[in-house]
Structures are given as structure tokens and as C-alpha cells.
Amino acid sequence: MVSKAMELAVTNPLICFTSSKPLSNPSSILRAFTVRCSVSLSSDRASTGVAERPWKTSDARLVLEDGSIWRAKSFGASGTQVGEVVFNTSLTGYQEILTDPSYAGQFVLMTNPHIGNTGVNFDDEESMQCFLGGLVIRSLSISTSNWRCAETLGDYLAERNIMGIYDVDTRAITRRLRQDGSLIGVLSTEESKTDEELLELSRSWDIVGVDLISGVSCKTPYEWTDNTKSQWDFNANGRDGNTFHVVAYDFGIKHNILRRLASYGCKITVVPSTWPASETLKIKPDGVLFSNGPGDPSAVPYAVETVKEILGKLPVFGICMGHQLLGQALGGKTFKMKFGHHGGNHPVRNLRSGHVEISAQNHNYAVDPASLPEGVEVTHVNLNDGSCAGLAYPAQNIMSLQYHPEASPGPHDSDNAFQEFIELMKRAKENA
Numbered sequence: 252m253v254s255k256a257m258e259l260a261v262t263n264p265l266i267c268f269t270s271s272k273p274l275s276n277p278s279s280i281l282r283a284f285t286v287r288c289s290v291s292l293s294s295d296r297a298s299t300g301v302a303e304r305p306w307k308t309s310d311a312r313l314v315l316e317d318g319s320i321w322r323a324k325s326f327g328a329s330g331t332q333v334g335e336v337v338f339n340t341s342l343t344g345y346q347e348i349l350t351d352p353s354y355a356g357q358f359v360l361m362t363n364p365h366i367g368n369t370g371v372n373f374d375d376e377e378s379m380q381c382f383l384g385g386l387v388i389r390s391l392s393i394s395t396s397n398w399r400c401a402e403t404l405g406d407y408l409a410e411r412n413i414m415g416i417y418d419v420d421t422r423a424i425t426r427r428l429r430q431d432g433s434l435i436g437v438l439s440t441e442e443s444k445t446d447e448e449l450l451e452l453s454r455s456w457d458i459v460g461v462d463l464i465s466g467v468s469c470k471t472p473y474e475w476t477d478n479t480k481s482q483w484d485f486n487a488n489g490r491d492g493n494t495f496h497v498v499a500y501d502f503g504i505k506h507n508i509l510r511r512l513a514s515y516g517c518k519i520t521v522v523p524s525t526w527p528a529s530e531t532l533k534i535k536p537d538g539v540l541f542s543n544g545p546g547d548p549s550a551v552p553y554a555v556e557t558v559k560e561i562l563g564k565l566p567v568f569g570i571c572m573g574h575q576l577l578g579q580a581l582g583g584k585t586f587k588m589k590f591g592h593h594g595g596n597h598p599v600r601n602l603r604s605g606h607v608e609i610s611a612q613n614h615n616y617a618v619d620p621a622s623l624p625e626g627v628e629v630t631h632v633n634l635n636d637g638s639c640a641g642l643a644y645p646a647q648n649i650m651s652l653q654y655h656p657e658a659s660p661g662p663h664d665s666d667n668a669f670q671e672f673i674e675l676m677k678r679a680k681e682n683a
């Protein structure tokens with residue numbers, strides 16, 4: 252009886268207001284419960300002799316380069332890992348986020364507090380691997396419930412050797428990142444490492460200037476075989492019977508880009524990031540796609556050179572990293588943003604149609620439109636901060652988006668961009 256009363260007093264904040272008896276003095280009832288609680292706890296310990304709590308206590312630390320230390324509980328893999336902390340505002344889609352190669356070198360902090368409730372399945376992956384440094388969440392769902400669930404999030408991360416932490420104040424960390432900009436952090440479950448050692452590690456590592464593409468790109472070319480089940484293939488009537496051959500440069504390509512191109516009737520050859528432009532031109536495809544990818548676009552001059560050699564010779568479509576490389580190849584500059592855009596709720600204005608699209612985004616760098624030569628048109632603008640979200644150079648059959656028309660996860664408002672690419676290839680073929 253005593254412990255039942257304790258449970259009610261502790262977990263139900265409305266207990267005083269739902270009592271069947273009129274409350275002449277609610278504070279005395281609270282006092283009574285408090286006394287009962289303390290009696291109950293001390294008598295339990297006395298009878299079992301065990302002072303251990305039944306729940307897990309903090310066994311992980313996130314140390315940020317600004318010197319702040321966040322105690323948390325660990326799940327997934329253990330160890331010590333360094334990376335850049337970014338926050339993602341998507342409500343769900345954590346599995347697609349975990350397998351997006353563009354997160355290599357980063358810890359993803361989900362601002363939605365409740366993660367893991369749908370578990371994971373093996374159809375929703377965006378690549379063959381998790382390349383990110385780790386996952387930071389507020390609350391790890393204690394149960395998984397979804398008809399497609401094959402595994403829990405914790406088991407999935409552990410099998411892939413990816414660290415996760417929960418029970419950490421993700422709102423406070425997000426506010427810090429918004430105020431001070433992106434920060435490097437270290438996640439550790441190793442008690443032998445001091446806070447000072449972890450801080451030192453966070454301050455001795457940087458993501459700027461590092462070629463992260465070479466670690467995520469495929470090693471040899473392959474033909475994409477699309478296994479998308481018909482129930483997931485939306486907009487399938489976008490196909491007009493034509494087949495266009497697209498060479499897709501894999502800078503860390505998300506599978507949904509390939510699925511969407513296939514859905515629009517494209518035959519796709521995926522090639523590694525170092526694949527020579529001359530080999531691509533030899534194949535004579537109808538168009539070239541430059542994919543998304545992790546890290547600093549200024550750290551991969553070889554990729555910019557490849558893009559330069561292809562521009563003007565074939566219709567091209569750049570997505571995210573591909574867009575940034577195109578911007579550089581056209582003579583423009585890219586810069587690092589304060590904390591970037593990561594999430595499925597970014598409003599973008601399509602300046603040609605006048606429509607606002609709610610888009611999926613994931614980038615820390617952007618193209619400076621003022622640095623672009625004449626003739627290059629800014630086609631899309633991010634309405635949160637006015638940054639450049641899309642470019643076109645019609646004279647050379649070039650189009651690009653800073654964000655993700657393939658979504659996954661995120662809204663499908665921008666799917667039409669794939670249709671535009673098809674039309675670009677069609678026009679180029681007709682005029683050839």
C-alpha cells in the first residue's frame with residue numbers, strides 16, 4: 252500500500268485534483284505522500300541491502316569544444332568518437348537520416364524528443380551503411396510498434412557500431428548551436444578518459460578542409476537496379492515512355508535519388524567520385540547527375556574539375572554537394588553557414604513558379620550567389636535565411652538544388668525537379 256501511494260504521488264501530477272474527497276488543505280496531503288515516499292525507499296533498501304537503481308544511470312558524455320559537458324545514457328555502440336554536432340528538425344525518418352552518407356563526420360541531434368518508436372526496417376535505408384558519427388536524442392522509445400519494424404533502433408546502431416546517447420537536454424544543445432554556430436564534439440562511454448582529454452580531442456579535430464567524399468563513394472561503377480515496391484512508387488505517371496540514360500556521380504548518393512530517377516524512366520549508371528569526365532563523355536549518356544555528399548565542397552577540387560569538364564557538353568543536375576560543386580565549377584564560391592539546414596521543414600521559394608515548397612534539407616555549406624558569373628540564375632531561395640537554394644544556367648543545360656527533391660525523409664513538394672531534369676535531357680536530345 253505504501254509503495255502504491257508513492258507511485259501515485261510521484262508519477263501523477265494531478266493526484267490532488269482528482270481525489271474523490273474535497274481537499275481542505277492539499278498541501279498537507281502532499282506532505283503526507285512525501286513522508287510515505289521516503290519511508291518506502293529507505294525500507295526497501297534496508298530489506299534488500301541493495302542501493303542500486305533499477306534504471307540506467309548516465310554512462311556517456313558529450314563534450315563540446317566550447318567546454319560544455321553533457322551527461323547522458325548510451326545506447327548502440329560504446330567507445331569514443333569525434334564529430335561535428337548538427338541538429339535535425341525532422342519529426343521522424345531517423346532511419347533515412349542515419350543512412351544518409353552526407354552525415355559522415357557528424358553527430359545528428361534530433362530536435363524531436365521521442366525517437367525509436369517505429370524501430371527500423373531494411374527497405375528504408377538510403378545507403379548500405381551508416382556513415383554518421385553518432386546519434387543524440389532526448390528520449391529513446393522503450394517500445395517499438397510498427398508493422399514494418401524488423402529491429403529496435405538500439406540493436407541496429409550496435410550492429411553497425413554507431414554510438415547513440417539519450418536523456419540529454421537536446422533543446423539546450425540546439426539553442427547553443429543556433430547561438431554560437433556548429434560545434435565539434437566528442438561522444439564517449441569510456442570512464443577512463445578525463446573531461447580534459449575529451450575536450451582536447453574535440454579541439455584538435457576539424458571537419459573543414461577534409462575530403463569526406465572518398466570515404467563514402469562507391470569504388471567501381473554499377474548499374475542501378477530498382478527494387479522499389481509499387482506501393483512506394485508515387486508519381487509513377489510521370490513516365491512518358493522515354494528512357495534516358497543518366498550517369499550519376501556518387502559523392503555519397505542517397506538511394507532515393509536513384510529510385511526517383513528510375514521512377515521517371517531513367518536507366519542509371521552510378522560511377523565513383525573519381526570517375527574521369529572523359530570516360531563519362533565516352534559513354535554518351537543523356538544527362539549527368541552530381542549527387543549529395545558529406546563535408547566541405549572546397550576540399551574536393553578533383554570533383555570540381557570533373558564537373559567543369561562535363562559542363563556545357565551534357566545536361567546536368569546537381570543536388571546538394573552536387574549543387575555546390577557546380578557553383579564552384581561555374582566560377583562561384585561556397586562558404587560555411589553558421590549552423591546549416593537539417594530537417595524536413597524548410598520553406599523554399601521557387602522563383603520561376605512563385606510557389607513555396609516545403610523541402611528536406613541537409614547542408615552546412617552554401618553557394619554565394621554574388622560570386623557567380625553573368626547568365627547563372629538563382630532559381631530557388633531558402634525563405635528562412637534568404638540563402639541560395641537553386642541555380643540554373645539554361646545556356647548550358649544546367650540545373651541544381653541545394654536541398655533534397657528526393658526527400659526521404661521529408662515532404663515531396665519538390666519531386667517535380669526530376670521531371671524538369673527529364674525535360675532538360677529531352678530538349679537537348681531533340682536539339683542535338
Ligand SMILES: NC(=O)CC[C@H](N)C(=O)O
Pocket residue numbers: 353542543544545546547548570571572573613614615616617
Ligand atoms: N547533403 C549534402 O550533399 C551536404 C552537402 C555538404 N556536405 C554540406 O554539408 O553542405
